[in-house]
Every structure is written in structure tokens, then in C-alpha cells.
Amino acid sequence: MNDYILQVENLKTYFKLDTGTLKAVDDVTFYLKRNETIGIIGESGCGKSVTAHSILRTVQNPGKVLGGRILYDDGSGPVDLVTCSPDSKAMRKLRGKDISMIFQEPMASLSPVYTIGAQMMEAVLVHQEKKDKKAAKELCMEMLRAVGMPDPEQKYNAYPHQMSGGQCQRAMIAIAMVNKPKILIADEPTTALDVTVQAQITDLMKHFQKEFNMSIIYITHDMGVIAEMADTIAVMYLGRVVESGSARAIFKNPIHPYTKGLLKSMPVLGNKSSERLHAIEGNVPVPLDPPDECGFCSRCQEKTAACAGSIPPLVEVEPDHLVRCFHYQGE
Numbered sequence: 001m002n003d004y005i006l007q008v009e010n011l012k013t014y015f016k017l018d019t020g021t022l023k024a025v026d027d028v029t030f031y032l033k034r035n036e037t038i039g040i041i042g043e044s045g046c047g048k049s050v051t052a053h054s055i056l057r058t059v060q061n062p063g064k065v066l067g068g069r070i071l072y073d074d075g076s077g078p079v080d081l082v083t084c085s086p087d088s089k090a091m092r093k094l095r096g097k098d099i100s101m102i103f104q105e106p107m108a109s110l111s112p113v114y115t116i117g118a119q120m121m122e123a124v125l126v127h128q129e130k131k132d133k134k135a136a137k138e139l140c141m142e143m144l145r146a147v148g149m150p151d152p153e154q155k156y157n158a159y160p161h162q163m164s165g166g167q168c169q170r171a172m173i174a175i176a177m178v179n180k181p182k183i184l185i186a187d188e189p190t191t192a193l194d195v196t197v198q199a200q201i202t203d204l205m206k207h208f209q210k211e212f213n214m215s216i217i218y219i220t221h222d223m224g225v226i227a228e229m230a231d232t233i234a235v236m237y238l239g240r241v242v243e244s245g246s247a248r249a250i251f252k253n254p255i256h257p258y259t260k261g262l263l264k265s266m267p268v269l270g271n272k273s274s275e276r277l278h279a280i281e282g283n284v285p286v287p288l289d290p291p292d293e294c295g296f297c298s299r300c301q302e303k304t305a306a307c308a309g310s311i312p313p314l315v316e317v318e319p320d321h322l323v324r325c326f327h328y329q330g331e
């Protein structure tokens with residue numbers, strides 16, 4: 001069996017707007033191994049969420065996946081999701097069953113007008129040919145207990161507004177996990193929570209990963225969470241992967257000035273709290289008809305005249321460690 005459950009290659013997702021073409025995801029390549037976690041990191045607007053929605057084929061209009069491949073292999077051979085229509089039976093079967101997604105804001109996926117139980121039952125029954133409601137309810141209760149929901153019987157009949165933020169997050173995870181997906185896409189799932197609940201939620205994901213042999217795409221702007229969760233890392237900037245490799249390689253030997261900037265912005269245990277954290281100056285620009293140059297060059301401390309000439313290629317630094325920077329052209 002192929003080592004990779006997902007291979008994303010040269011993915012392009014653009015939004016054709018009246019004002020021009022917004023290249024949200026532009027030539028993105030990364031690979032996800034079975035039972036492993038890839039961390040996708042970058043500041044707000046780098047294209048992380050649009051990448052996730054491209055995989056699930058749920059990109060909002062007028063966004064369209066316009067190029068590349070998304071090879072998903074559940075063990076029976078790779079299928080290119082780019083060739084599947086977003087509304088196809090194949091994609092509907094895949095979403096929520098093989099690949100599930102959880103969000104920063106549970107209310108983005110929980111309906112306010114249905115109970116948690118009704119939403120869980122819907123998630124189970126939609127993928128069953130013979131609808132067995134009794135078995136489905138048992139599965140839902142088992143999952144509510146597995147996510148550590150307090151008083152699961154009562155929460156099964158509760159509406160989201162009757163629960164705390166952390167409980168809603170657990171309910172969303174229970175819905176995402178109830179079909180034991182092969183891939184979980186977690187888009188900033190802990191950002192809105194306090195640190196104790198954050199740690200509980202990441203532990204929960206690791207527990208499910210082991211129990212169900214699940215792969216995870218963990219999207220965040222927090223290098224600390226990535227250090228805790230990820231086996232491999234893809235650093236995104238302005239719609240492109242600018243550096244990727246094993247977590248060890250990225251933390252020990254970061255090459256791209258953007259990766260180095262992100263690492264310097266991480267708090268270090270033992271440093272005095274009065275010491276200011278490094279911040280990368282400026283903001284991520286909007287990739288509306290972007291010029292053919294390194295996307296980071298407007299903010300890069302190391303830029304030279306060469307950086308504005310064209311888009312740097314992805315170069316292999318060491319096996320499986322790739323970087324997209326004119327200053328690194330290989331040995």
C-alpha cells in the first residue's frame with residue numbers, strides 16, 4: 001500500500017473577482033502519510049483554509065480549483081479529487097465519512113436549530129444505506145463519551161446555545177469523529193479556547209489518531225501547537241508553500257526567512273516575560289493579480305534585487321526538506 005493517504009500537487013484555487021484574479025492557493029504541494037499529522041502554518045490570509053476547502057471541494061463561489069492534483073488513497077488506489085465535481089456522489093460520500101473537518105468556531109458547523117443528538121444522527125445516517133437508528137444512537141453516545149462530554153445523555157438532547165464554548169468544540173469533534181474518518185482536517189480548532197481546554201482538545205485528537213489510525217491536517221498560525229502536534233510541516237505564505245519538511249528539519253534547520261521569522265515569534269520557556277517577542281513587520285498582502293516575484297519579498301529582511309525578478313522554485317535542501325527562496329539554490 002502507498003505510504004501516502006493524500007498527495008496535493010501544484011494545487012491552484014483562484015477567485016475571479018471584478019477587480020482581478022485573487023490567487024488564494026497558487027501551486028501548493030504537500031504530502032500526508034498514513035497515521036501522521038501535517039501542520040500547515042502561516043499568518044492570516046496565507047491560503048490555509050482555502051487549501052482545506054479545496055481538498056473537500058467546498059470552496060465558496062466564485063472560488064474554483066483550477067489546477068493540480070489531490071490524490072486521495074484510502075488503500076484501494078488513488079483518486080484525484082480535482083476531477084470529481086463538488087456535488088458528485090463520490091464527494092458527498094467522502095465528506096464527513098472519509099475526510100472530516102473541524103473549525104475554530106464551532107458555530108460555523110453546528111446548527112443552532114437542531115440538538116447535538118439530531119446533528120450527530122444525521123452525520124451517521126447520511127452515510128448508511130440501511131438506516132439502523134438504534135445502532136446509530138449507540139454510536140453517537142459512545143462518541144460523546146469518548147470526547148469527554150460531561151453528562152452526555154443530557155447533552156445529546158441539548159441545543160448548542162445551551163452549552164459552553166468548550167462543550168460545543170467537543171460536540172463538533174464528536175460529529176467529525178463519529179464515522180471514524182481516515183483524515184481529519186482541523187482548521188485552528190483551539191484558537192478560541194483557554195489553554196487548559198486547548199491542551200485537552202489536542203490530546204483528544206492525538207488519542208483518536210492512534211485509536212482509528214487517522215491522518216490529520218492541522219491548520220494554525222501557532223508554531224507552539226505545531227511543535228506539539230505535527231510530524232511534518234508546510235509553511236504557507238501568500239498562497240504558496242515556501243518551506244516544507246519534517247518537524248525536526250523545520251525547527252532545527254529553518255531556511256526560508258519567513259519560517260525563521262515565525263520561529264522567532266514563538267515564546268521560549270524560561271525567557272523573561274518582559275522580553276518582547278519578535279514580530280514580522282507588515283501584513284500579508286492580498287494576492288490580487290500578484291506580480292511574478294517572491295511573495296514574501298515586500299517584507300523580507302534578506303531581500304536582494306534578484307527576489308523581484310521571478311517566482312523562486314521549490315528546491316530540495318535535504319531529502320524531503322524543500323524551500324522556495326532565491327537565497328537557497330541548493331548545494
Ligand SMILES: Nc1ncnc2c1ncn2[C@@H]1O[C@H](COP(=O)(O)OP(=O)(O)OP(=O)(O)O)[C@@H](O)[C@H]1O
Pocket residue numbers: 015022024042043044045046047048049050051060061062063221285286287
Ligand atoms: N470567499 C472568498 N472570496 C474572495 N476571497 C476569498 C474568499 N475566501 C478567502 N479569500 C481570500 O483568499 C486568501 C486566502 O484566505 P484563507 O482564508 O485561505 O487564509 P488563511 O491562511 O486560512 O487565513 P485565516 O487564518 O485568517 O483563516 C485571502 O486573501 C482571502 O481574503
